[in-house]
Amino acid sequence: MFATNLKTTQSLKNTGRYRAKAPAGPVTLEPANLNDLRRIIDPAARTALPIRPLGAGTASTDCNTSENGTTLKTTGLDQMVSVDTYNHTVTAQAGVRLEFLTRELAEHGLELVGGYDLQGRTVGGAISAPCYGPCIGSDGGYFSSHVVAMKFVRADGELLRIAPEQKNLLGVFRASFGMLGILYEATLRVRPIRTFTASHRRVSIDKFASVVDALANADVGFKFYLMPYRDRVYLDLRRYEADPSNAYKTPWKVKDWGESTVLPHVFKSLNKVVPIQSVRYKMIDSISEATQGLINSRFVRAGTNAAAQPNHHRHAGARGCFYSTWCFPAANFSMIVKAYTDFCESTYAASHYRCDMPAVGFRLCRDTSSLLSPSFDESMIAITTASTQPDGWEDFVIDLAEFAEKWGGLPLISQSRALRANHVIQSYGNRLDFFRRMRRQLDPENRFLSPFMAQFCQ
Numbered sequence: 001m002f003a004t005n006l007k008t009t010q011s012l013k014n015t016g017r018y019r020a021k022a023p024a025g026p027v028t029l030e031p032a033n034l035n036d037l038r039r040i041i042d043p044a045a046r047t048a049l050p051i052r053p054l055g056a057g058t059a060s061t062d063c064n065t066s067e068n069g070t071t072l073k074t075t076g077l078d079q080m081v082s083v084d085t086y087n088h089t090v091t092a093q094a095g096v097r098l099e100f101l102t103r104e105l106a107e108h109g110l111e112l113v114g115g116y117d118l119q120g121r122t123v124g125g126a127i128s129a130p131c132y133g134p135c136i137g138s139d140g141g142y143f144s145s146h147v148v149a150m151k152f153v154r155a156d157g158e159l160l161r162i163a164p165e166q167k168n169l170l171g172v173f174r175a176s177f178g179m180l181g182i183l184y185e186a187t188l189r190v191r192p193i194r195t196f197t198a199s200h201r202r203v204s205i206d207k208f209a210s211v212v213d214a215l216a217n218a219d220v221g222f223k224f225y226l227m228p229y230r231d232r233v234y235l236d237l238r239r240y241e242a243d244p245s246n247a248y249k250t251p252w253k254v255k256d257w258g259e260s261t262v263l264p265h266v267f268k269s270l271n272k273v274v275p276i277q278s279v280r281y282k283m284i285d286s287i288s289e290a291t292q293g294l295i296n297s298r299f300v301r302a303g304t305n306a307a308a309q310p311n312h313h314r315h316a317g318a319r320g321c322f323y324s325t326w327c328f329p330a331a332n333f334s335m336i337v338k339a340y341t342d343f344c345e346s347t348y349a350a351s352h353y354r355c356d357m358p359a360v361g362f363r364l365c366r367d368t369s370s371l372l373s374p375s376f377d378e379s380m381i382a383i384t385t386a387s388t389q390p391d392g393w394e395d396f397v398i399d400l401a402e403f404a405e406k407w408g409g410l411p412l413i414s415q416s417r418a419l420r421a422n423h424v425i426q427s428y429g430n431r432l433d434f435f436r437r438m439r440r441q442l443d444p445e446n447r448f449l450s451p452f453m454a455q456f457c458q
């Protein structure tokens with residue numbers, strides 16, 4: 001029934017004349033090649049349903065797992081297919097990690113168009129869910145917007161190839177959360193490595209509110225770290241300039257190590273050894289500020305999309321950091337950032353829970369390249385609230401979701417914790433209706449439809 005190199009968490013007895021019974025699930029399967037993948041999806045294989053594809057597993061909702069059926073781990077599909085240095089495209093299998101892709105491209109003097117943090121994620125996950133970063137305006141919005149061709153295995157086991165000229169179909173299959181098929185190979189537009197300058201500013205929340213509108217409309221790459229309890233925003237602004245300085249990789253590595261490894265570990269330790277909350281948070285905020293001030297502002301001056309990518313493979317659980325992301329209209333963000341600060345302060349006063357990591361924000365340029373683009377109608381700002389503290393987090397994300405709804409927040413199916421199905425349906429409106437019709441046509445037996453996804457996609 002399955003090829004020998006197919007990994008499974010359940011042992012499937014399938015020798016001689018005995019046919020393996022369909023596993024009761026949940027089960028995790030990891031195909032190593034297209035044939036394995038097709039065998040799993042083949043309706044005759046009696047794979048436990050529903051089947052949900054999993055990339056690196058960094059989504060914070062249940063969009064990538066199947067509680068009762070099969071979770072299909074795509075990281076075994078990890079082959080680079082080709083790098084076309086003449087036409088500036090790269091073709092890779094869905095399980096290739098962005099880190100690996102970036103490194104391979106750099107060897108050919110090429111880079112991804114746009115910067116994408118969290119390099120441990122897979123090509124398949126980054127295309128199938130909204131994947132953004134501190135992209136400079138002219139670089140476009142999402143990772144998936146640079147995809148020019150894709151190959152899928154459909155729910156009936158047949159192959160589907162989407163060619164560059166099939167623009168509408170590409171738009172429907174980008175950011176489709178594995179609901180229309182399992183992506184196994186994609187071709188992306190890339191470009192020769194280009195250097196940008198990076199500048200850093202420390203401002204108060206009021207000052208940030210007064211400039212955020214101008215920044216959201218400027219041709220700069222724009223990421224910020226928001227510390228609501230310190231009245232601080234650290235801005236990371238990226239620009240293409242005629243004469244940028246040299247872009248060294250080491251400062252970016254140090255920055256990544258500081259932000260992704262040192263801070264969460266230090267904060268977790270402090271949470272254990274410093275029992276008095278007020279003292280603990282004072283220390284935590286001071287360390288965050290020092291990291292931003294010292295590493296970012298002093299060392300990181302210029303970069304390329306090949307050098308400036310955080311390299312961590314680890315997902316939220318592994319590095320003990322929980323997160324939830326919501327998108328807000330950029331046009332209203334000057335008000336929203338102040339409301340968010342008030343929300344954090346009042347929640348802390350009422351529940352004694354607060355996040356210990358700075359919230360991280362990105363501008364999402366208006367992008368109509370995918371049907372379910374979160375910034376289809378207008379430019380948005382995505383804000384990721386993160387914490388290493390589990391006690392109280394689940395209640396906090398419910399309050400955060402209420403706050404977000406009240407302020408016109410748009411949920412990300414893959415990243416917004418405690419989202420309400422009706423709110424998702426209202427937010428994506430007619431585009432989601434169309435998507436659901438496509439899904440029903442392509443998967444009439446709901447083979448890819450988990451209870452979580454059924455809330456909005458049935």
Ligand SMILES: Cc1cc2nc3c(=O)[nH]c(=O)nc-3n(C[C@H](O)[C@H](O)[C@H](O)COP(=O)(O)OP(=O)(O)OC[C@H]3O[C@@H](n4cnc5c(N)ncnc54)[C@H](O)[C@@H]3O)c2cc1C
Nearest residue numbers: 055056057058059094121122124125126128131132178183
């Ligand atoms: C600490 C942290 C910080 C983050 N910061 C950012 C950020 O700055 N920017 C950002 O964009 N995201 C961020 N994320 C979210 C996350 O990295 C993205 O959603 C990412 O694109 C998911 O990639 P993945 O490989 O982990 O996919 P998964 O999380 O495993 O899957 C994501 C979705 O894609 C589907 N899928 C995966 N592979 C396939 C396939 N081969 N075929 C069809 N469907 C598939 C899954 O079913 C699921 O619906 C962050 C996450 C964490 C944990």
